Amino acid sequence: MELSTDAEKLSDSEGTKDIESDDVLELNQFDGLPFSSRYYKLLRERKGLPVWGAKCEFMDSLINNQIVMVPGTAKTGHSSQIPQWCAEFCLSTQYQNGMVVCTQIHQQSTVELALRVADEMDVNIGHEVGYSIPFQTCSSADTVLRYYTDDVLLREMMSNPLLEQYGVVVINQVQDRTVSTDLLLGLLKDVLLARPELRLVILTAPHSTETMLRHYGSIPQIHLDEPQLCEVVYGSGRGGVKDYLCSAIRLALEIHQNQDDGDILTFLATEQEIECAHAILRREGASFALPHGEMVPVSVCPELGHCYLDHSEEKNIRKVFLTCSPSADLFWAVLTIRFVIDAGVQKRYVYNPRIRANSIVIRPISRSQAESRKQLAGPKGKCFCLYQEDASLPAESIPHILEADITSTVLFLKRMEIAGLSHCDFIDRPDPESLMQALEELDYLAALDDDGNLSEIGIIMSEFPLEPQMAKTLLASCEFDCVSEVLTIAAMLTGPSSFLIPPVETSQKALLCHQKFQHVEGDHFTLINIYNAYKYAQEGTYSNVERWCEEHFLSLNALQTADAIRSELTDILKRIELPVSLPAFGSKSNIVNIKRALLAGFFMQFNLCGIFQVARDVDGSGNYFMLTHKHVAQIHPLSGYGTETDLPEWVLYHEHTLSENNCIRTVSHISAHEFIQMAPQYFYYNLPPSESKDQLQQIMDHGSAAPSKGKRKLPTSSHPAIEEQPYERCTIQ
Incomplete structure (x- = not known):
């Protein structure tokens, strides 16, 4: 993946004319090699970032304080520059206290930041700078600066609770208050007490500083010069954001017709809205023959795995990025954005512990999010806020830990008690009802012993990066001799959906393609069919698996992710010496055993x-x-x-x-x-x-069922004595 920057537009002559002969011979302190000419081009760009003027102040604070907070927005450069300065700080002590790790929320921005920073430091990705996201790692023992997603760093703490290989921990995007970020901030209070030499750097939005000060006390803050704001246009209608989807689509079309070059970034609330906007803009944009060229809508949905961002500037193309991501940090490197359309709303999943179900709630974004989105257009761009200027936006978003199913969180904390971190100082404590429900659920799954500590089963469950019920299902599959099939189900359900939702004009064709994979026993078994067909296409005679996925309206990215998840789960099973059975998909006994394993995980007794x-x-x-x-x-x-x-x-x-x-x-x-x-x-x-x-x-x-109201007679496996017969399975070629 290659990131395009403004510096790359400079010609070679422009890029080297200011470099002195002595500078050319200057050696990189991280790998001992001479700097390339590209390093100096990027250095000039870095010096133009708002964060650059605070370098001396930041380094002094890092030397003299254990915790430093840097408030800033997406375009200040703090996510890319401050971790580099932390690496310089660790280098100055010859890494006696460890290396640097910087957390991110989104996998996409984690990878892109690592690539960009490796480019700026003039080192190789995977060597001096690396990254780790779920089921993918690119680093080595010599990596001095690692970009991790926050959940990956949490899992690392299970085996190394004091993070002894790190001298500086940088927690980024704190204002988004994910469950993993809150856990890190809570656990690190004890880690800092145990390791006085460890440094913690908190990167957050300006509106979130008061929360951090209440949690950590009086800590130094490095205030940055914020980038010059773009022109902001607010909505004036009394209806607020009621019709924001239609307004956003109409506004994007108007910008394309009447405004100068530059891409458009549109913040909506849900994936369904993105699909609708994508279809309309694709249809309507094709009818314009304008100097700005073709309008190309691009869906960016991190939750669904649709998150590829092309940073190149193409002539006669205006991209319209459509996203429902609440975070603006995902777009920090897209320099082509000149127009931002902000609906001012976001989708949140709110968990109801009484009925164990999520509700989807649409609510206003926070002031912190609103300010970050305005920065993305740049000083010469425009931000169109579809809400009124005096709209009542909350200062911060509600922390996810107050609204999420925290069963996995409690399982992790129970595991951390075994590792020696028996206390997590939450910024906001979870709801007592949610906490009690999580403990009961773990008890139902036999993950706790009579004293409320992790049982042997609970310890094994915590090894898997799965929700607890699915982890229990996987353990049960070892008993029922269907590990191979349950591994596939777990991987497919843990990753993003493999089904692509096509434009309306091809929806019927997509439906027919998807029906080819359908298994008579249901969706869990259909997932196995899809994965097996994908592996057949990948390893068999099919020449282009990407084209195969397109023809069958399946997401290659999602299937690759499922494949990686399955491989890691298999490695964990082997590491803890649990049996991995051979594939037997298709026989009646195998179908029954898969259902038994699923019921073992999704039935809980108490x-x-x-x-x-x-x-x-x-x-x-x-x-x-x-x-x-x-x-x-x-x-x-x-x-x-x-x-x-x-x-x-x-x-x-x-x-x-x-x-x-x-x-x-x-x-x-x-x-x-x-x-x-x-x-x-x-x-x-x-x-x-x-x-x-x-x-x-x-x-x-x-021993007989009541009348079944005319239901079809599906094949069942209620009698183990029935002779095994292979089910019909689809083989897509």
Whole structure:
């Protein structure tokens, strides 16, 4: 990946005319080699950044203080320059206290910052400068500056709680308050006490400094000269941001028609809005024959893995970046942006611990986010805020730890207690109800012993970078001899969705392609079909796997990510000496065993009660009643059953989301007989009263099911004595 900068526009003669002969012979202190001419070109650019004037003040503060805070926005250069200065600080002590690690939130910006900084330092990526994101590492033992995503650094703390290989820890994008960032900031308070030589540098937005001062006390701040703001145009309508999507699309088209060259960055709230805007702009933009050339919409959705940013400047092309990322830092290196359209809203997942489901909430962005977005257009650009100037925006976003499912967080903290860090000083403590639900859920999964400490199973579960229920499912697959298949399911569900959502004009073709992979038993098994077909295309006779993915409307990036996740999970199983069975996908016993493993992870028992992620279609029209939640939801449209009229009566589901389209996702058929065979009998007696419970009771008493309201007869595996027969499987070539 190569980043384009303004310095690259300079000709060779312009780039070298100011370099003195002595400078050419100057040696790089990090690798001992002479600096290249490109180093000096980039150095001149770096000296123009607002952060550059604060270098001396920052270095003095770092020498004399254990904690330093630097407030700044995306275009100040603090994310790229300050970690380099920290590397110089560690070099000055001959790395006696360790190297430098700098955290980021997004994987994309982690990689891009590492590449850019390696370029500026005139060293090789993977050697002196490296990066590590989930399931991908590019570094070596000699790496002095590492860019990590915050969750990767957390997992490193499991084996090295005091971070003894680091002399400086830089926590970036603190204002976004992710769960991982809050955990790092809480745990580092004890680490700093245990290691007085360790330095902590906090990079945050100006509006978030008060929160950090309350948490860490009086710490020095390095105030930067903020970049000159662009022209800001606010909305004037009384309706606020009610119709922001239509307004954003209309405004992008107007800019393309009437404004000078420069790309457009549009902040929306949801992936669905991005898909809609992308389709409209692609259709409408094609009708313009303007001096600015073609309008090319580019979707940037980190959550879905659609996050590739092309930084090159192409003639006769105006790119319109469409994103729902709340963070502006993702676009720090895109120098071509001249116009920003900010809807002023964001999507948040809010977890309800009582029914164990996420709700999707659309709410205003914070003032900190609003200011960062304005910086992205540059001093000569324009920012169009679709909200009114006097709109009431919160100073900061609500910390994710107050609204997220913290079961994985509690499992991690229990593991850290074993490692010696028994206390996490939270900036904002999680809700007591969420904390209690997380502890109960870990108890249901047998991850805790009678004293509330991690059990042996809990310790093994914490080794896997998976949600606890999926980790338990993977452990159960070792018992049921279906490890290979469950590894694939876990990898496909952990990574971004492999399904590409195409423009409206090709949606029917995409649907037909996706149906070729559909497995009669449901979505979990369909995921195995997709992965196996991808590996066949990759390793077989198909010449171009990228083209194969395009033809089948699948995301190559998502499938590559799933492949990497699967490899790492396999390595973990081998490291802790758990068996990895050979693939057996297709036989009836294998299908039954996969369902048993899934139920082992997604059934939890506690005090003779339980939670099953199982639902029943109560009226034959797709209204699924969740047994323990007593809520009704529909199957998600992207499910293999989403277009079916003849739906299974009983399903096992992976996720329930409360939103405008209240739905259960990743569902697979399970018969009532299988359900009864695979779950403890005492569970049924504690179910809330319902027609579904009555049907299960009738089967238990008499061995026959109640009438199934005209459901289709799906193949089941309720009788282990049935002779094994291979299922029909699709082989896509």
